[in-house]
């Protein structure tokens with residue numbers, strides 16, 4: 001509905017700059033399509049490798065979650081995420097399934113993603129056009145093999161990003177805290193901007209625990225809370241001014 005309205009508006013007002021087209025934003029509402037571009041990219045260079053955790057979609061038509069998971073050979077524990085991510089509380093209630101029997105407690109439609117141990121820290125990479133900024137946030141702790149053998153059931157957790165504090169000033173294990181290499185993030189952000197057709201988003205990235213250069217993108221959010229991005233006022237103003245300059249060059253008579 002909103003997309004059609006915007007398309008009409010765009011046709012009626014060609015003079016208005018639309019920073020990010022609604023159909024591209026829509027692509028991020030589905031957790032399967034959201035990560036597809038990262039997967040397709042197969043980004044790998046001397047700085048590291050970036051992928052997505054192994055995942056599958058379970059729909060209401062699938063006979064049993066257990067069967068689908070067994071067939072795909074996904075390893076436990078699994079993070080269960082509602083297929084649609086629309087920003088409302090309900091669609092951000094996630095679960096961690098520890099054992100096969102608990103899979104029947106999950107309610108499709110879902111994306112089931114292998115849980116990747118990452119030392120309890122994630123990197124939020126904010127993208128504003130060509131500018132990127134990275135911050136550290138607390139995340140879910142590692143699940144050890146011995147915990148996995150003892151724990152059963154589904155552990156539900158509410159919206160993590162709202163509760164997760166900044167880990168910028170914390171005394172962290174340096175191997176966990178080390179930021180992903182800047183050239184790798186720049187390549188990733190640039191290529192994603194092109195593939196997604198978007199300028200304003202952020203990525204949640206984790207580093208596989210025990211590795212230095214193996215990264216996974218687990219979430220992409222459109223127009224995140226930029227208030228938490230360092231120097232956002234300056235970066236955002238520069239970004240908007242760059243559009244003004246482009247527009248000025250295109251339609252000099254339109255700009256005061």
Ligand SMILES: Nc1ncnc2c1ncn2[C@@H]1O[C@H](COP(=O)(O)OP(=O)(O)OP(=O)(O)O)[C@@H](O)[C@H]1O
Pocket residue numbers: 053079081085091092093094113114115116117118122138139140159160161162204206218219
């Ligand atoms: N595959 C994974 N491996 C390890 N931890 C994960 C994985 N997926 C998600 N998490 C943890 O769960 C949290 C929430 O996941 P995700 O960002 O995908 O969901 P979300 O609904 O978009 O949540 P939010 O709005 O809080 O970002 C992450 O911040 C991270 O701590």
Ligand SMILES: [Mg+2]
Pocket residue numbers: 161204219
């Ligand atoms: Mg997230």
